[in-house]
Amino acid sequence: MGVSAIEVDVAVIGAGQAGLSAAYHLQRRGFVPVVRDALAARTFVVLDANPAPGGAWQHRWPSLRMATVNGIHELPGFPVPPADPAMASREALPPYFAEYEQRFDLAVQRPVRVTAVRRGDDDPHGRLLVETDRGDWAARHVINATGTWTRPFRPFYPGLDRFRGRQLHVADYVSAEEFAGQRVIIVGAGVSAVQLLEEISHVAETVWMTRREPQWVEDDFDLAARSAAIAGVEARVRQGLPPGSVIAVTGMHWTPWARAAEARGVLVRHPMFAAAEEHGVRMPDGSFIAADVILWATGFRPALDHLAPLKLRTPDGGFRVADTRSLDEPRLFLIGYGPSQSTVGANRAGRAAVQQIVAEHPRGDDRSSPSRAIAEASAA
Structure with missing residues (x-):
C-alpha cells in the first residue's frame, strides 16, 4: 500500500442520491469527515467526480421538467423544497443537493475521479486502496455509489456504422x-x-x-410499483446476474x-x-x-469499471450482492446498484450499508471480521 494514502474508515464514492444518503447516516452514527478532524475516532470521506453538487440531475436534458420527472424522493432528513412544476429538473434539484451537503457538513471532495479500487495487501481484513486523480485513500470499507449516468448503453445492430444520419x-x-x-x-x-x-x-x-x-x-407507477421493482431484482444480484431493467419486472405503466x-x-x-x-x-x-x-433510449449500465482490480464480476456479468454488500469482498458495499437503483432504494441502501459498518466497528476498531458478517448471506 502506498505510504502517501490517507487512512479513513469509510470512503464513499459518488455524491448522488445514494452517496449522500450514506454520508448522512455515517454522520448520524458519529463518523466525521476526515478533512474536518483528522484525529477523530471514526472518519469518512465522500469523493465525487462531478464539478458541482447534484449528481446526475445536473446532466439531465433541459426539457425534463419537475412535472414530468419520474421517481423523485427526498434525501434523508431534509425534504425537497417546493418547486414550480414547469421548472427544469437540472435547475431545481442540484441546488437542493448543494444545500443538503452544506446543511449536514458532508465535506464532499470534488472533482475527484476514482481510477481504481484494489486490495491494499493480502490481509482480507485490511484496507482497500482507493486510487484517484487527486491522491489515494486507504479505507476499511468502501461504499460505492457511482450510479449509471456515465455509462449509457447502446445495443449493437448490423450496419449502424453505415448509417449517415x-x-x-x-x-x-x-x-x-x-x-x-x-x-x-x-x-x-x-x-x-x-x-x-x-x-x-x-x-x-x-x-x-x-x-x-x-x-x-x-396502475400508476406509484411507490408500491417501484417497491415491487426493487424486490424483483434482489434475487438476480444475489446470484451475480446483471440487475435487469425495471420495466422487465413491472411492465409499462x-x-x-x-x-x-x-x-x-x-x-x-x-x-x-x-x-x-x-x-x-x-x-x-x-x-x-x-x-x-x-x-x-436504451438505458444505462452501472459505472463500476474502477472496481475491476478486485475481480468481482461474475461470468454472467454482474456482482454478487446481498443487502448492499458484496458477497465476494465484504469490505465493499454497492448502493444505487440492482435493487437500490431507484431513489427510494438508494436512501434505504445508504442506511443499510452504514448499519452493517457500525455493527462491526462500534468504536472504529479493527477487531471484527467483515468476512464472518456475510457468511450466512453468501451461503443462502
Missing part, C-alpha cells in the same frame, strides 16, 4: 426542436423513451421501436405522457429493426424505413 443516446439529448421536420426513430421501452416520444412527436415524425411488445399496466402520446395517435410500437443502412433501417420483414435520426 445522426445517432444519439438519451444522455446526449437536449430538446425536441433540434429534430424539427425530421424522421426520428426512438428505440427503447422505458419511461424516458415514451417521454421523449411524446415530446419529439410534436415537431417531428417519430417511429417507436422496442425489442419486445410492451406489457401495459393500468400509463404515465401522463404515455396517455398524451396515445391520445394523439403517436404511441404506436414497431418491432426492432434488423439492420441499419445509409439512410434508414431494414425491418425484419424486409421493408425499409427511412430515417434522419436514431435516438437510443
Whole structure:
C-alpha cells in the first residue's frame, strides 16, 4: 500500500442520491469527515467526480421538467423544497443537493475521479486502496455509489456504422426542436423513451421501436410499483446476474405522457429493426424505413469499471450482492446498484450499508471480521 494514502474508515464514492444518503447516516452514527478532524475516532470521506453538487440531475436534458420527472424522493432528513412544476429538473434539484451537503457538513471532495479500487495487501481484513486523480485513500470499507449516468448503453445492430444520419443516446439529448421536420426513430421501452416520444412527436415524425411488445399496466407507477421493482431484482444480484431493467419486472405503466402520446395517435410500437443502412433501417420483414435520426433510449449500465482490480464480476456479468454488500469482498458495499437503483432504494441502501459498518466497528476498531458478517448471506 502506498505510504502517501490517507487512512479513513469509510470512503464513499459518488455524491448522488445514494452517496449522500450514506454520508448522512455515517454522520448520524458519529463518523466525521476526515478533512474536518483528522484525529477523530471514526472518519469518512465522500469523493465525487462531478464539478458541482447534484449528481446526475445536473446532466439531465433541459426539457425534463419537475412535472414530468419520474421517481423523485427526498434525501434523508431534509425534504425537497417546493418547486414550480414547469421548472427544469437540472435547475431545481442540484441546488437542493448543494444545500443538503452544506446543511449536514458532508465535506464532499470534488472533482475527484476514482481510477481504481484494489486490495491494499493480502490481509482480507485490511484496507482497500482507493486510487484517484487527486491522491489515494486507504479505507476499511468502501461504499460505492457511482450510479449509471456515465455509462449509457447502446445495443449493437448490423450496419449502424453505415448509417449517415445522426445517432444519439438519451444522455446526449437536449430538446425536441433540434429534430424539427425530421424522421426520428426512438428505440427503447422505458419511461424516458415514451417521454421523449411524446415530446419529439410534436415537431417531428417519430417511429417507436422496442425489442419486445410492451406489457401495459393500468396502475400508476406509484411507490408500491417501484417497491415491487426493487424486490424483483434482489434475487438476480444475489446470484451475480446483471440487475435487469425495471420495466422487465413491472411492465409499462400509463404515465401522463404515455396517455398524451396515445391520445394523439403517436404511441404506436414497431418491432426492432434488423439492420441499419445509409439512410434508414431494414425491418425484419424486409421493408425499409427511412430515417434522419436514431435516438437510443436504451438505458444505462452501472459505472463500476474502477472496481475491476478486485475481480468481482461474475461470468454472467454482474456482482454478487446481498443487502448492499458484496458477497465476494465484504469490505465493499454497492448502493444505487440492482435493487437500490431507484431513489427510494438508494436512501434505504445508504442506511443499510452504514448499519452493517457500525455493527462491526462500534468504536472504529479493527477487531471484527467483515468476512464472518456475510457468511450466512453468501451461503443462502
